Amino acid sequence: MPRMVTITVDGARILTPEGSNVLEAALEAGICIPNLCHVPGVTPLGACRVCVVEIIENGRRRLTASCTLEARDGMVIEAHSENVMRARRNIVELLLAEAPNSRAIQDLAARVGVTECRYPMRNNTCVLCGRCVRVCDEIWQSKSLGLVGRGPSRRVALPFDVRPDLCKRCNNCIQVCPMTITPCPGPLTEPAICARCESQTSMVENIPDTCVMCELGRGFQCARWQLKGLDARA
Amino acid sequence: MDAKQLDPILNNRGSEPYEIMEVLQDIQDLYGFLPEPALRAASASLGVPLIEVFRLANFYKAFSLKPRGRHLLTVCNGTACHVKGAPRLLDELMARLNIAPGETTADEAFTLETVNCLGACALGPVIVVDGVYYEHMDPSKLDGLLETVRSRDRELVPHA
Structure with a gap:
C-alpha cells in the first residue's frame, strides 16, 4: 500500500x-x-x-x-x-x-x-503527442515506433521506415491517435x-x-x- | 558492405546496451556512414531496440545514414567565419562540386557539409578537409585545395 x-x-x-x-x-x-x-x-x-x-x-x-x-x-x-x-x-x-x-x-x-x-x-497530420509511441513501447512491449529527429524534423517513424517484425499489427497506435477522429x-x-x-x-x-x-x-x-x-x- | 569487418567492433564492445554510442561511432569510422545492415547487426548484438538505434543515428549530426564521399569537406559557417566570407566560400564549393551541403558528388569523392562553429574563430574562415583545418580561406585558394585532395584521392583509388 x-x-x-x-x-x-x-x-x-x-x-x-x-x-x-x-x-x-x-x-x-x-x-x-x-x-x-x-x-x-x-x-x-x-x-x-x-x-x-x-x-x-x-x-x-x-x-x-x-x-x-x-x-x-x-x-x-x-x-x-x-x-x-x-x-x-x-x-x-x-x-x-x-x-x-x-x-x-x-x-x-x-x-x-x-x-x-x-x-x-499548417494542417498537419501529427502533433507529436507521442501517444502511439508510448502505447506501442509500454503496453505492447513492441518498440516498433519512435519519435525520430530533432526540432522541426521530429516525426513519428518506424526504424528505417519499414514495419519491423516486432510489430504485431495490433493497431493500438491508430486507436490512441488524436488525429484519427475526424x-x-x-x-x-x-x-x-x-x-x-x-x-x-x-x-x-x-x-x-x-x-x-x-x-x-x-x-x-x-x-x-x-x-x-x-x-x-x- | 562486408559483414566480417563488423565482427571486431561487435566483439570488442558489443555486449552491453550502453555501449551503443561507441559501436555507432566505430561503424561510422569504418564505413564513413551508418549502413542499415550494420545497424541491424549492432541492434541484435547489443540488445538495443532497432528504433532506439535509428533514433540515435538520426539525432546526432556526427552520424550519417546516407553514404558519404571519400573526402569530407566541412565549411564553418559560425558567426566569425560568416562575416569573414564563409557563405562565398560555400557558394564557390557548391558551384565547383555541383552539390548542395549534405550531398555527395556522383563519383563519391566529396561530401560537402556545413558546421555552425568549430571554436577556431581566429582562423576564420575555416574549411576542414578530412579532419585537417585550412585557415584563412578565400575563393582563390579553393582550386589549390581541391587539387591536393583530388591528387590524394587518385592515390587512394588509382583507377578513379
Whole structure:
C-alpha cells in the first residue's frame, strides 16, 4: 500500500498515493484539467502541455505540466487561475493551428474556450503527442515506433521506415491517435475552427473547473473517460 | 558492405546496451556512414531496440545514414567565419562540386557539409578537409585545395 499524501487543487484537498501524477489525481477527484497526450497506465511524457497548471511553492507560482508532476504532501496547485487559462488557451491555439483536422483538437479548443486562431494554419497530420509511441513501447512491449529527429524534423517513424517484425499489427497506435477522429462535420476541407459545440461551450464557461464527463472529453479522449473504464470513442 | 569487418567492433564492445554510442561511432569510422545492415547487426548484438538505434543515428549530426564521399569537406559557417566570407566560400564549393551541403558528388569523392562553429574563430574562415583545418580561406585558394585532395584521392583509388 503506497503512502497517501494530501495535495490541494483549486482549493480542494485530494488524498492520493504518493508519487502518482497530479493530473490523474485531479481527474479522479472530478476536477477538469484538459489533457491530450496523457494515456492512463502509460508513462507521462508532457509533450502537449495542455494539462498546464500553476504550482505554488514558498509563495512563488510557476507553470508546469500536471501529468509529469508527482504528487508530494502539501502541494498547492491552481488549475484554473487566470494565468493557467491564458497559457492553456494559447497552447491549444497552437495545437489547433498545427492540426485542425481532428475532433480531439477541435473539442479541446471548445473546452478551453479558443474562439479564434491567431497562427497560420499548417494542417498537419501529427502533433507529436507521442501517444502511439508510448502505447506501442509500454503496453505492447513492441518498440516498433519512435519519435525520430530533432526540432522541426521530429516525426513519428518506424526504424528505417519499414514495419519491423516486432510489430504485431495490433493497431493500438491508430486507436490512441488524436488525429484519427475526424471533426463532427466530417473532414475539413478548409482548415478552421469548427465551433459547432455551442451547447457544450456555454457549460464550459459556467463551470470551467468541474469535470462533468462532458461530451467534449470523449472527443479529446480525456483520460477521465479511460480512468472510469469507459470507451472514450463510443 | 562486408559483414566480417563488423565482427571486431561487435566483439570488442558489443555486449552491453550502453555501449551503443561507441559501436555507432566505430561503424561510422569504418564505413564513413551508418549502413542499415550494420545497424541491424549492432541492434541484435547489443540488445538495443532497432528504433532506439535509428533514433540515435538520426539525432546526432556526427552520424550519417546516407553514404558519404571519400573526402569530407566541412565549411564553418559560425558567426566569425560568416562575416569573414564563409557563405562565398560555400557558394564557390557548391558551384565547383555541383552539390548542395549534405550531398555527395556522383563519383563519391566529396561530401560537402556545413558546421555552425568549430571554436577556431581566429582562423576564420575555416574549411576542414578530412579532419585537417585550412585557415584563412578565400575563393582563390579553393582550386589549390581541391587539387591536393583530388591528387590524394587518385592515390587512394588509382583507377578513379
